[in-house]
Amino acid sequence: xxxxxxxxxxxxxxxxxxxxxxxxxxxxxxxxxxxxxxxxxxxxxxxxxxxxxxxxxxxxxxxxxxxxxxxxxxxxxxxxxxxxxxxxxxxxxxxxxxxxxxxxxxxxxxxxxxxxxxxxxxxxxxxxxxxxxxxxxxxxxxxxxxxxxxxxxxxxxxxxxxxxxxxxxxxxxxxxxxxxxxxxxxxxxxxxxxxxxxxxxxxxxxxxxxxxxxxxxxxxxxxxxxxxxxxxxxxxxxxxxxxxxxxxxxxxxxxxxxxxxxxxxxxxxxxxxxxxxxxxxxxxxxxxxxxxxxxxxxxxxx
Amino acid sequence: xxxxxxxxxxxxxxxxxxxxxxxxxxxxxxxxxxxxxxxxxxxxxxxxxxxxxxxxxxxxxxxxxxxxxxxxxxxxxxxxxxxxxxxxxxxxxxxxxxxxxxxxxxxxxxxxxxxxxxxxxxxxxxxxxxxxxxxxxxxx
Numbered sequence: 001x002x003x004x005x006x007x008x009x010x011x012x013x014x015x016x017x018x019x020x021x022x023x024x025x026x027x028x029x030x031x032x033x034x035x036x037x038x039x040x041x042x043x044x045x046x047x048x049x050x051x052x053x054x055x056x057x058x059x060x061x062x063x064x065x066x067x068x069x070x071x072x073x074x075x076x077x078x079x080x081x082x083x084x085x086x087x088x089x090x091x092x093x094x095x096x097x098x099x100x101x102x103x104x105x106x107x108x109x110x111x112x113x114x115x116x117x118x119x120x121x122x123x124x125x126x127x128x129x130x131x132x133x134x135x136x137x138x139x140x141x142x143x144x145x146x147x148x149x150x151x152x153x154x155x156x157x158x159x160x161x162x163x164x165x166x167x168x169x170x171x172x173x174x175x176x177x178x179x180x181x182x183x184x185x186x187x188x189x190x191x192x193x194x195x196x197x198x199x200x201x202x203x204x205x206x207x208x209x210x211x212x213x214x215x216x217x218x219x220x221x222x223x224x225x226x227x228x229x230x231x232x233x234x235x236x237x238x239x240x241x242x243x244x245x246x247x248x249x250x251x252x253x254x255x256x257x258x259x260x261x262x263x264x265x266x267x268x269x270x271x272x273x274x275x276x277x278x279x280x281x282x283x284x285x286x287x288x289x290x291x292x293x294x295x296x297x298x299x300x301x302x
Numbered sequence: 303x304x305x306x307x308x309x310x311x312x313x314x315x316x317x318x319x320x321x322x323x324x325x326x327x328x329x330x331x332x333x334x335x336x337x338x339x340x341x342x343x344x345x346x347x348x349x350x351x352x353x354x355x356x357x358x359x360x361x362x363x364x365x366x367x368x369x370x371x372x373x374x375x376x377x378x379x380x381x382x383x384x385x386x387x388x389x390x391x392x393x394x395x396x397x398x399x400x401x402x403x404x405x406x407x408x409x410x411x412x413x414x415x416x417x418x419x420x421x422x423x424x425x426x427x428x429x430x431x432x433x434x435x436x437x438x439x440x441x442x
Contacts, residue, residue, distance in 0.1 A: 046314075
């Protein structure tokens with residue numbers, strides 16, 4: 001009757017794992033909701049800033065293209081802000097991001113030492129350092145989960161400063177876009193220099209935007225003046241880009257974690273059912289054998 | 303009825319305020335800017351300071367804003383700022399502690415002859431703390 005005791009042990013341990021994964025699923029669900037709420041709350045701010053930048057760049061016209069943040073840097077390196085997670089057990093969230101990263105590196109034709117990374121998330125740090133990439137900055141404080149706007153602003157400043165040092169040609173962000181509860185796609189998006197195309201409100205061509213701006217510029221009061229406002233506005237705009245990239249990645253991370261924990265819980269249920277079946281069959285077999293033994297014994301004594 | 307303005311204060315965390323008001327006084331970079339209904343289209347840079355508005359019932363209310371921008375357009379004043387806090391939401395003790403910290407830091411950076419950037423940073427922190435306290439004191 002080998003195995004019946006082992007089976008009982010396995011059923012129990014699968015049950016324990018199931019409890020853990022279910023708890024983790026619930027934690028991920030609440031956190032997911034929290035990040036989603038924050039992402040929604042930050043949207044009006046980002047929209048206003050973006051619209052303002054678009055409008056002012058229309059007012060300023062050609063001058064905008066001359067500003068350092070709107071021109072390709074003099075260097076030949078690329079700065080990359082990578083958003084990954086601190087912890088594992090979140091499905092293919094990180095490995096998808098790394099796959100997109102490798103594809104991008106290959107396509108860009110850059111050498112490893114031509115890319116400097118700014119990294120969010122321990123997983124990303126481990127991955128990059130193992131493969132010999134340059135890490136310019138690993139952002140650990142505060143931990144990813146407690147990220148706030150101020151931290152995004154500090155990171156933005158670090159990237160802007162790096163870009164303005166002239167060492168880089170451009171700066172990019174790799175983050176995971178949140179499409180739906182079950183779809184999240186890592187993407188590499190340009191960050192610096194700012195291209196006029198990213199500023200134009202969607203659904204309008206550049207020319208239309210300029211026309212509108214021209215109509216406005218005549219009777220719009222700018223206090224103190226367009227250049228001064230624009231100069232302080234652009235960093236704010238970039239901050240919102242980083243902040244929303246972070247929030248979106250975190251939302252994706254928790255959606256991914258929730259999904260994989262749900263799969264694990266379901267798999268544990270299936271396994272438990274299968275084991276229980278085998279266990280019951282064995283148990284019954286055992287009883288039948290015992291009965292046969294007894295009956296046989298009684299028969300023999302007659 | 304007299305024309306009113308819509309005042310919206312938008313921060314990265316939330317829409318801090320969305321209200322019908324009679325007038326607004328903005329802390330502009332070059333001094334205070336008074337906004338009344340039917341103001342011309344304007345975009346302004348803001349200083350860290352106090353935004354005062356008169357609400358629909360004629361009461362004056364202070365609001366702390368941490369820099370940012372304001373756009374006045376067609377009867378709406380949109381204030382886009384890193385932080386917008388109503389005076390009654392400000393934690394006085396925390397602000398006071400922040401002021402003390404900022405003062406100490408400012409002394410330290412001046413004494414140690416640190417870079418201008420550090421001095422500036424300390425001064426800004428100081429200004430934020432003082433302005434928060436001042437917004438708060440309007441209530442008393």
